[in-house]
Amino acid sequence: MLSAVEAILDPAALTLSLWLVSVSIEGELLPPYLILAVIVFSITFPGTSRLQSSIMEVIVDVFYSWFWVVLLLFFLGFATGYIAEFSSQTLITWLWVAPLSQVGVHLALRTAAPYLLMLQGPPQRAIIVGMNEQGVALASRIQQTRYSKIELSGYFDDRNPSRLYETEHGQLLGRLRELPYFVKENRIQYIYLSLPMASQPRILHVLDELKDTTASIYFVPDMFITDLIQGRSGTVCGTPVISVCESPFTGSNGLIKRVSDIVLSLLILALISPLLLLIAATIKLDSRGPIIFKQRRYGLDGEEIVVYKFRSMRVCEDGDTIRQAQKDDSRVTRFGAFLRRNSLDELPQFVNVLQGRMSIVGPRPHAVAHNEIYRNLIKGYMIRHKVKPGITGWAQVNGYRGETRTLDKMQARIDHDLDYLRNWSLRLDLHIILKTVLIVLRDRAAY
Known part of the structure; x- marks a missing residue:
């Protein structure tokens, strides 16, 4: 829900601010402003996610993005001569009202975000299988992500406690053989498998044991902590792969x-x-x-x-x-x-x-x-x-x-x-x- 709201937030703020300024100065919403609103909406949709940014970062990013949008719009206006259709007073007013409205709606979303999350129901409980480096790194990201609906319950691992990574994010809940029972009894929605790729038999055994649960299962490969360059998922001849090092200039x-x-x-x-x-x-x-x-x-x-x-x-x-x-x-x-x-x-x-x-x-x-x-x-x-x-x-x-x-x-x-x-x-x-x-x-x- 938050992602959907963020996608529409910037385009809606810019479009509505243009309409309001136009009506307040021109007295009515003229056709040129409707056309301009469509162009602005097309350029800025989907909006940028800024919930994880600080307020100062939001302000700087909004004004920086707005600068380039204005530059493009004025270039198109002068190149086509269409800028003559607009009132200079309306455009100048909108130039400063638009970014302020963007900042305002983003701050309003921060206030409303906890309530929107509540509308989506209780938090989704998750566990991580494998208390290793990438498992602890994943837990840290989950805990540090604001407005996340994921609630980490802890870890399952078969290794000796001396070999486990120390972390402040969650605790060891038990061994792998205890995992299916814990998942069913505690209504766990998400399971993240953070076992080494070399442990294929263990992974297959865990997956087989979890077939009797309704939890969503995700595999966290060893490369989770690798320094990925343009890491993205794809397929090679129908086989799923994750790129580790790829040029950003593809497609x-x-x-x-x-x-x-x-x-x-x-x-x-x-x-x-x-x-x-x-x-x-x-x-x-x-x-x-x-x-x-x-x-x-x-x-x-x-x-x-x-x-x-x-x-x-x-x-x-x-x-x-x-x-x-x-x-x-x-x-x-x-x-x-x-x-x-x-x-x-x-x-x-x-x-x-x-x-x-x-x-x-x-x-x-x-x-x-x-x-x-x-x-x-x-x-x-x-x-x-x-x-x-x-x-x-x-x-x-x-x-x-x-x-x-x-x-x-x-x-x-x-x-x-x-x-x-x-x-x-x-x-x-x-x-x-x-x-x-x-x-x-x-x-x-x-x-």
Whole structure:
């Protein structure tokens, strides 16, 4: 019930606020506002779940989301000329009333949530079979989830108490042979099997014993505590599988990512073309050598690609050993230092994006020589190549731009790259692009 309410909450708040503002100012609900309401509802449905977020997170998220919705609506309005059909007073009023109404309904839902849960009946009792690491982790998540109807009764496990994980969430209720009787006597609705995959005979025996109950049974595989990258369920030739490490750009996500890359790259290249010509001429006058520096990098799936940059050094290194640029590096030209400090040397990579070798946002590509070093030193290093490398990335906007002097700094960069893979969304890409522009204007970490 809560999920259904949350799905309709944001679209309903935006639509109703538009109608109320329109009626109060125009005196009636005119057809253009009905059409706009349909567009807004389509864009924002289903709404975002925010019950688990803090109030401050709700406010920030609502205004952030509303900013992009308004940007899109005004773009469509000006592009089609349809914005002339609306009263400026009505639109301006709605711009601030709409997000306030969203925040208001979300706060109201928090007050009403306990009562909505009561309407759904008493809590659903659950037990976990296997007092191990993933079982305890599942229990912790159940207990920490606000407005959950699951009430954890405890654990069943056959192992010696000294081998069981200590936890504050529930207690050991008995051994596996006692499980069916306990389930029937205590009306347990949910059973989570957290036994190791290697214990197949035990699992089959437990399932057989539970056939005489009406409890819903779920299997919590060992990978529950694994660091999943885009973990999702699926089938292979009819066999159910759970992905452990997968690219976020599959299916429609891949199409969205590619279209956004092409549109934004063409727009940016059109805007900066005079700057590109000016930089090219200055490089030619500043020092001898080519204007464009080509370097081999690892791209999607670890395949080698050629990446373009404006030449900023007197040398064009692309061998088995490459020294990262350092502060006051003698190899950097006078104009090259300016380019690197302001990240202008990366601009030709928008051509790489159009070629399909790179994306605007993604893990920054390292030289092949550096990759061969770090893939042996950092666990999971090559997972970053499940996606195309980017001109900017999540690591760069979080302070890991420029030279990485120590292994722990490179480790932090890789951690951010993998975090990007886990949590990708088009909104995150737009956030990174905006933050990159702000950082480049004031940051001097790159040299």
